[in-house]
Amino acid sequence: MMLHKDTRLVQQNFARYCRTGGKIQIPGVLPERIPYYRKMLSTVIDETLISAFPLANGLIDSKEWADAVENFFSLHDCSAYQVWKIADEFRQFLIVDKKELFQKYPVLHDLLLFEWTEMDLFNTPDTVPVPIKGSSKFFGCTYLMNTEIRILQLSFPIHLQKAASLSDADRGIYIVLALRNPESKFVEFIAISVFHAWLLEQIIQKQSIHTILHKSENIFNQKSTEIRIQLISFVNHFTNLLFIKST
Amino acid sequence: MAVQNFQHTGIGFRREFAEEFLSNGFFRPAFIEVAPENWIGIGGYWKRIFDKIAATYPVYLHGLSLSLGGPDKLDKKFLKEVKTFMKEYNIMLYSEHLSFAKCDNAHLYDLLPVPFRMDSAKHIAQRIQSVQDMLGTRIALEIVSYYTPVAAEMSESDFINEVLRLADCELLLDVNNIYVNAFNHNYNANGFIDTLPLEKVKYIHMAGHELVEPDLIIDTHGEPIIDEVYGLFEKTIPKLSGQVPVLLERDFNIPELQVLGAEMEILEQICNNKFRRLHDVA
Numbered sequence: 001m002m003l004h005k006d007t008r009l010v011q012q013n014f015a016r017y018c019r020t021g022g023k024i025q026i027p028g029v030l031p032e033r034i035p036y037y038r039k040m041l042s043t044v045i046d047e048t049l050i051s052a053f054p055l056a057n058g059l060i061d062s063k064e065w066a067d068a069v070e071n072f073f074s075l076h077d078c079s080a081y082q083v084w085k086i087a088d089e090f091r092q093f094l095i096v097d098k099k100e101l102f103q104k105y106p107v108l109h110d111l112l113l114f115e116w117t118e119m120d121l122f123n124t125p126d127t128v129p130v131p132i133k134g135s136s137k138f139f140g141c142t143y144l145m146n147t148e149i150r151i152l153q154l155s156f157p158i159h160l161q162k163a164a165s166l167s168d169a170d171r172g173i174y175i176v177l178a179l180r181n182p183e184s185k186f187v188e189f190i191a192i193s194v195f196h197a198w199l200l201e202q203i204i205q206k207q208s209i210h211t212i213l214h215k216s217e218n219i220f221n222q223k224s225t226e227i228r229i230q231l232i233s234f235v236n237h238f239t240n241l242l243f244i245k246s247t
Numbered sequence: 248m249a250v251q252n253f254q255h256t257g258i259g260f261r262r263e264f265a266e267e268f269l270s271n272g273f274f275r276p277a278f279i280e281v282a283p284e285n286w287i288g289i290g291g292y293w294k295r296i297f298d299k300i301a302a303t304y305p306v307y308l309h310g311l312s313l314s315l316g317g318p319d320k321l322d323k324k325f326l327k328e329v330k331t332f333m334k335e336y337n338i339m340l341y342s343e344h345l346s347f348a349k350c351d352n353a354h355l356y357d358l359l360p361v362p363f364r365m366d367s368a369k370h371i372a373q374r375i376q377s378v379q380d381m382l383g384t385r386i387a388l389e390i391v392s393y394y395t396p397v398a399a400e401m402s403e404s405d406f407i408n409e410v411l412r413l414a415d416c417e418l419l420l421d422v423n424n425i426y427v428n429a430f431n432h433n434y435n436a437n438g439f440i441d442t443l444p445l446e447k448v449k450y451i452h453m454a455g456h457e458l459v460e461p462d463l464i465i466d467t468h469g470e471p472i473i474d475e476v477y478g479l480f481e482k483t484i485p486k487l488s489g490q491v492p493v494l495l496e497r498d499f500n501i502p503e504l505q506v507l508g509a510e511m512e513i514l515e516q517i518c519n520n521k522f523r524r525l526h527d528v529a
Contacts, residue, residue, distance in 0.1 A: 002366055004366040011362070011397075015351065019355075081284050082287075125288055125289070185295060
């Protein structure tokens, strides 16, 4: 290592100041100039997070938001070289270190997950659709399923109503499918049933139609014919959404 | 109106004007520049756009996060991704900054000034060599704008010369940065440029800045290039040993594409004029 201990310490102190604003003494540093660095760095972080979480930012009191962002930048070591990914680091930081915010704003957890999912899925690397195993035998043609999806379990219907209008009375279990439209490439959110969410997971895990039918009869305690009808309805529904296609 | 085809001048590609840029009937830059951090591992809508851009224009990479001047270890995983990305899109030029952007395992998302010290120069040069070995090509190093010296033990010029000598890399000469630094630290920009190893200049950046205090300019890339910086550029070009690509950077407060095209036109005219003279003399 070529870098002397003293030089390393100078850089660490400079970086530490930028993150925390704490007092430092570094030879040659102009005290009236160094705050510009702290301001520039803070602005990058704040603007990135506001852009990632416009709904959460709108929900939380501005002072609380500013404190949360400042605490995040000073206490959390951002690990992503892609600045947009700090949104998820911020979300996880809040879950661990800002529990009081979630008590005050019960929908905040869902909102952060919802907004992060939209951005993450929008940017996620392209994937090749996977064949639905056994579909040719069951349907007479092979179906391919787009795997550019996320399945969310929410406690509030934030995909249907404004977050600020929701109260404890709205608390429940809401399953939402986020999917990246194969044509527009924009992310869409669709409310789905527990059964459809389960089916999607099974297909992604490359379970065959035969296995899925067998398992679902036991898990959902439904007759085989009912399950088959639901499966056909599921495939038709997602084919219409361009999410499943036949070869 | 005829489409302007630039021979020397490129533009920093921004998502803000991506769609308009793809269909614009005003100008075709000589190349585009992007930050690898903004495009590596991105799929969907933006990958589709980037693929179109990369199929139309030569692409240069200008990194933000490598932290060549930083105390933390080099991110070799990221470098591998850069290498793959360069290969995928046939990218011939990768540049980075003479600064640090990561410390104590934390990315800082901006360019912090390094101490002008001999140990720092050796440290940075060694890291540049590692990067060049990994990528199998020379990189271009940009002298950044800075607003305060940091524990300096040698002059800025000596420091830069030492890094470039030891690293055997190319120089990205950001003319606006030199102007900003000369203003902020009270020295002569022209004279400073004369102290640099200009035979190593591979690439030039041009940008605008903002005067925030009577004695302080911040390198915002959010304003048009000012006349003094054009003047400095005009004086610098003939000092180079050959023709180099020139980039217009505009990252904030982005105007209409035609306005950017007009700025590029000025740069192109200066290049045409000065490079031709250089050629005539030769």
